[in-house]
Amino acid sequence: MTLTIDTKLKLNSGYEIPQLGFGVYQTPPSDTARCVSEAVKAGYAHIDSAALYRNEGACGQAIRSFSRQKIFFTTKIMPYTLGYESVQSQIDRMLNETGLGYLDLVLIHAPYGGSAKRKESWKALVEAVEAGKVRSVGVSNYGVAHLDELERHIAELEEERGGKGKGGVISVGQWEIHPWCPRDDIVEWCKKRNIAVEAYCPLVQGNRWGEPIVKKLAEKHGKSEAQILIRWSLQKGLVPLPKSVKSERIVANAQVYDFELTEEDMKSLDTGVYEHVSWDPTTAPLKD
Template sequence: MVDEMSAALSIARRLPLSSGKGSIPQLGYGVYQCPASKTTATTLHALQAGYRHIDTAGIYRNEHGVVAATTQFLALNPTIPRSSLFISTKFAPHLKGYKAATNAIAQSLSHFRNPLRADDPKLDLPATRPNGVDRSAWPRDPDFETVRTESDGLGYIDLYLIHAPSGTLEERNGAWRAMVEAQQRGEIKHLGVSNYGVRHLRELFEFIAHEESEGRPGGKVEVWQGEIHPWLSRHDVRGFCEDFGIVIQAYSPLVRGQKWGDELLRGVVERTGKSEAQVLIRWSLQMGFVPLPKSEKNERITENADVFDFELTDDELKLLDTGKYEPCTQWDPTVWTH
């Protein structure tokens, strides 16, 4: 794996998606828990540092900041095409079913197509928590209710994920159907799921097959997102994704800093002269994942992208692929059974 992949690794590297209709930048920047007042500035810095993939979510209440930063970046760099950037967002886990998903997609799309100006005071405020009813970040706000087309703002959502396997199977399937319909309308380019376990994935694949047997588009699961790092290897989900060509987005790839100084990392850090964070990101990249490191500090955002001048050996890759089950988030919907 090292010989084949490390030679091709760079901040510009993209992984093909199984639909055959696009690719995803392998290194991403995550904005989970990033305050709205900071999101625009940190996202703009990440883009200026070379990141081309930003991961947000409706429930993070900062989609509008990500979109504002992205449109600012494109305005400052007119030779960089919109198609080179990749923004993912999600259907909130507290929402359930087809109608809520339809409205949540409309809300996210209103952010993508109605970017706020750089001086808009709303950028300092968190958006309203999505409720599956209102179609803007601020209910009945004309700034976000104005109907726009793909030629406005960012135009479309690159990747839309179900945030977690919430609700009943019927509700999860309804949400997926809403996503497929939005994709058919050109509002979303790619589809995926987050925090799904193998059981949830199999259920979704059964639903997709059923839809297609009835003559309806079933959609395609192109991306799975979840917590993955050396202390949470998820060999079962990884095996499923490999079998079906699903790209793995790894959130919390830095284990939230909980393992700094850990014996497992110490030898690699000493050999490479890199930080624990850089070693963990490099591991994720060489494993073929799409890591989403998050920081609100510009120097850390830059440092997290400085991972292309060294490589881990095969032995180090195996050493860090421990098979352990130690979620750092204390939240693991992959094991939900409802």
């Protein structure tokens, strides 16, 4: 299949997600509306924010100036605040602050909080979907043990809430993924269940510029190293979320559809290492 800037993936919820996303972590709230507007004008139709980033309102402001239906907006429950009422009130706050009418995707940002809180939080997300406040739900930074537990919780909720579908469906998962942290086990778990896998830190937060394997591919294809990393993510079937506050980079990071990495190019990016640059809650014990 030929990838284009309009490529979308079909989610388990039935909705579609644009494959290329735009991240706004560490984007100052006062500058976020400009960045999001520039991103949408450059062709991104998917914005990734979080309660933690304190810029959901500015994202909403920018998105409302375009056609709401055409832009997919994600936000995330604040880490370390899981709980039934907490998730309910956060979703209402998100709707209020963004003024978007509905949220395309809400993720549990991190598994911290223990099993009972994770289950209650998921239940609150499922109810928000049923109430039409949220379209799709998922998790971020869950390890395979947390994902297995979530499946058990979904089965329990189906029993408790009256049958199939009442436990909700996992549509999306989000993790730090790039050639130095490919997370094959988690990606495989999700693939088996048609869960879309989002790749955060697709540019390794700028920590790997000059790496010989990427530099070589950049020279070969006449593209930047950032474009090579984003293209790697897209060709893996992932949903990359590159972030930038710089106008020219926002545009360039989306110009990744006029070349293709060969099978050999892709293989050369199999580094065999596990070196994350952001936090790594995937390894947190289930009790935490």
